[in-house]
Amino acid sequence: MATVIERVTKVVVDRLGVDESEVKAEASFREDLGADSLDVVELVMELEDEFDMEISDEDAEKIATVGDAISYIEGKIS
């Protein structure tokens, strides 16, 4: 079973077409990974599907970096 980090990384790589090495915890989706605001919305949608959870609009707005996404998901599933 892949870890949360691995699964998030895969979603980010697939969605944003970036190299796996760029997907670091501190990387900002918009500033470092070239995502526009709609890309971030889609990314959150795919994370919801991947982890079978609902992420409210309020929570989604706080997810700006790869690390934000990972800690949010870990907090929810643990």
Add this chain to the structure above:
Amino acid sequence: MGKLNGKTAVVTGASRGIGRAIALQLAAEGANVVVNYSGSEQKAAEVVEEIQNLGVQAVAVQANISEAESVQQLMNAALEQFGSIDILVNNAGITRDNLLMRMKEEEWDDVMNTNLKGVFLCTKAVTRQMMKQRAGRIINISSIVGVMGNAGQANYVAAKAGVIGLTKTSAKELASRNILVNAIAPGFITTEMTDALTEDLKNAMLAQIPLAKLGQPEDIAKAVVFLASDDANYITGQTIHIDGGMYM
């Protein structure tokens, strides 16, 4: 072969009038249709039967488009039944006419909630699915009065003008995901609403229409089919005026 074979369409307010004609015309081009209604269960069931007679599938789903939860249930039902939503037609609308000076806050709110907020809620609820599909068509039914203004309809006119602004903004936000959003602004169309007008009022109306006749619901429905089809692949953010030349 229809132009919309295998597509799924959700038409709000499809139990009567223009929405009914839109649902039937989409079905005639091969689309499966979700027939939304608010109170007219029997009429919606009749539309479903007519569509099934055309050899495609249809379901009637009750939902109040001015409530987010109800809208979500509508779209969930559509997805459960057909697995995709390719076309959304925001058609449902109401009037609560009154002079500005006499208009009650409630009349303003009711019309805004159904005619403008309803379009927002339905659009928001389908974009998730359409973004995933990387394809979708949204067609909003505005009105000629949203462009020209009309005494006695401040609430309705403001909502219908709002729909045109919402159409342009959704078109810009969603274009990169191949979701095309357009509006249709009908003029005077023969429905129960216009049937109720007096002969004098009708004649006064006709005098303003270059083609000198009322439109038929099918005139609107055929333009919806066009905007929903591959023929309209390069059209987004537009408002098509279908009014016998009344607004130019």
